[in-house]
Amino acid sequence: MKMKRAVIFLILMVMGIAVYRAFFSTDRYTALNQQVSNCDGCTVKNEETAVDIAEEILFETYGQSRIEDQRPYEVRLLGNKVWSLKGTLNNSTVEKLVSGGKPEFGGTFEIDIDPRDGKILKIIHYK
Secondary structure, three states: OOOHHHHHHHHHHHHHHHHHHHHHHOOOEEOOOOOOOOOHHHHHHHHHHHHHHHHHHHHHHHHHHHHHHOOOOOEEEEOOOOOEEEEEOHHHHHHHHHHOOOOOOOOEEEEEEOOOOOEEEEEOOOO
């Protein structure tokens, strides 16, 4: 009987941690510690700089709260040539429903940045 309780407790703890991470993550992006290599003149050498540039453009274009609701962002360095950032659908919609607020339904953003000069190669927000 004690073993059964211990197993149930362990399962509930793991589920609780997973729910906490899914619902209450405050990180801007999931850090993979990627960096551009073999590019002496590159201006966007790491994830943090790519996120800073993306947020500046995205906040102005789509609104800060709409973009921040898509945190944590997915940040990938593709072939050492493009920083690709994507928003994630999170549970802010559920939180707004529970608290009586009006949720915003919709998709996420995608933005691609050239690491050499920081130029925006692509920007889109799905519905």
